Amino acid sequence: MINVDDVYKTVLLILNKEQRGYITPAEFNKIGAQVQNEIFENYFNDINQYLRQPQTDFDYSDRAEYMDEKIAQFKKEGTVSGSSGIFTVPTDLYRLGSVTYTSGSQEVELQKLGRREFYNIINSKLTAPSLSYPVFLQEDNTRDTHTKILVYPTTIASDSIKVQYLRKPGGGTDNVDDPTWAYTVDEDTSGYIFAGTTTGTTVTPSTGAKNFDLHIAEKTEVIKRILLYAGVIVKDPVVLQAMSSELAKDKQLEKS
């Protein structure tokens, strides 16, 4: 977790250093959510890239392993509901990793297939799904969320199935669980005061503050990316250029 108050104050400090401008908590919260998702989404491309490069096994220096460590906080295991081979996955699922079922003392992994592949595989007696080599299809019944898995053979019971997945950053609903700098207004100065753990009608938003749900090592990356967007908001090309070049430098260092 990255403390949202630390980030906001650092961003304001850098922005205000030369009277460049100011971003409001509402603007900060919108940018924060955007930056969090951006960083999270980049993990998958980065890890893929690292896996295609030879890595060192010296302590703390394997980039693929480091990236996996950053993702680790999002990894979850959950159960499914449903019957006859059609199951609903947990609601906080963001990306599905693996599906397993318990057979006696063993955990058997189900192989993920696409429809076309599935129709080919079931027609070969050597590869047809069995309790030893079960398969599943992941298909949606709503537009934005992965909600259904179809398991074969259909005799596998729902209570024996587990899904290993990545949850959504923040944990759940968009706009509610996004990083939020919540505040109360000082009656005397009309200034914003960070609400910390307080919630309720006196706080804006009433759901209270939420920290960035990212690995602590991402703090500088979060600040730089917010500053990049802030440069657009305050229409300051110097900030924009400086942050673009900083981020590009970081990226080059990470990928070289």
Next chain:
Amino acid sequence: MATNFLLNENDGQYYTGQQYFNSEAAGSGSGKALPVTTFNTDLVSAFNSSAIQIGSASNFEVYFRTGNNAYKKLKENNLSVAGNIITIFHSGLIYEDGTTVLSGSVIPTGDYYVQLKSSAKAYNYGEYQYIKLDDIINNFIVAYVGADKLIASCKRSDIVFHARRSMQEFSYDTLKVIKAQELSIPASLKVPFPKDYVNYVKVSWIDEVGAKHVIYPTRITSNPSEMYTQDSDGEAVQDDFSKNLQISSVIEKRYSETDIDITRTSPDDYRYSKDSRALGARIGLLPEEAQVNGKFTINDREGCFSFSSGLVNKLILVEYVSDGLAITEDMRVPKLAEQAMYMSIAHAILSSRSRVPEYIVNRFKLDKRVALRNAKIRLSNIKIEEISQVFRNRSKWIKH
């Protein structure tokens, strides 16, 4: 004290086929599930969870302790199995002798042991010389597939396919998976192929002392694949549904009625002339037919062996090869051929992929060939003392 590593079973499980579960909690309602058994053999129950018989026999029994060193067997129809976990159903639970097990309508706390039946125990003996095909697949995925390996990623279904195909190929000419059926030849002189038959290895009739006498396939006759009625022009005659009218084979009838090997006492019986149908006579002898053990043909039309008439009522032994995939119990590989299986799967995967350099494919082709040859040498089981003994037969023949 030695600790098991690859071995699953303790001495009691292996030699006597018993696994004990002591101080088990009481059970009621949906029944009592025993802890998972850890035999090498998977448990099979003849009854399902509704006490309905679904198989001919269970391969295990369950005993409950009734006193000091006294155990009584539970009736089998109250036992079902899933994933080697035995569930004892509460309703109407009785011992084999008809007395009730329940105490105050619950299964009492106590000690159990699971006993493998003799057939399961026999299958279990010597199991350590094998590795299951499923284990080979899992080991292959662990060791040969992944980042920084030659096979960076591969769908499990592809690996399963190639592993099973390798199993089939190995079964035909590498593994010692020769099956044998003891049968007797009926009056029809036809014996159906075994249900998992792929090819025969040897067919023998058995004499009074149990010795085998090899029955050879004959080339002097064959079984037709189709026989239909012909009209005077030689054209096939059809029934009302435009299907050729089938008749029985005259060739097979004539061959089965011919006494070609029963009355002759030896292959060089001079009583038969050179034009006799009984090939193998002294004059005009056809050496491949010169034997008295009888003959057979492969009748693919009827899916059976057809034997010569002299073999009627004889006890025979049909040795044949299957493909190693017919039943789950067959899906195991001798450890002596384990490496050959890995190499075979790796080569099959790499050679069927695009963008794999040809030198990699060739390397694995060579590795596969070497491992396969090694496996064949190992499995041919040549021991110096044994082969020396066999060679002594040669000196006997020279003296004779």
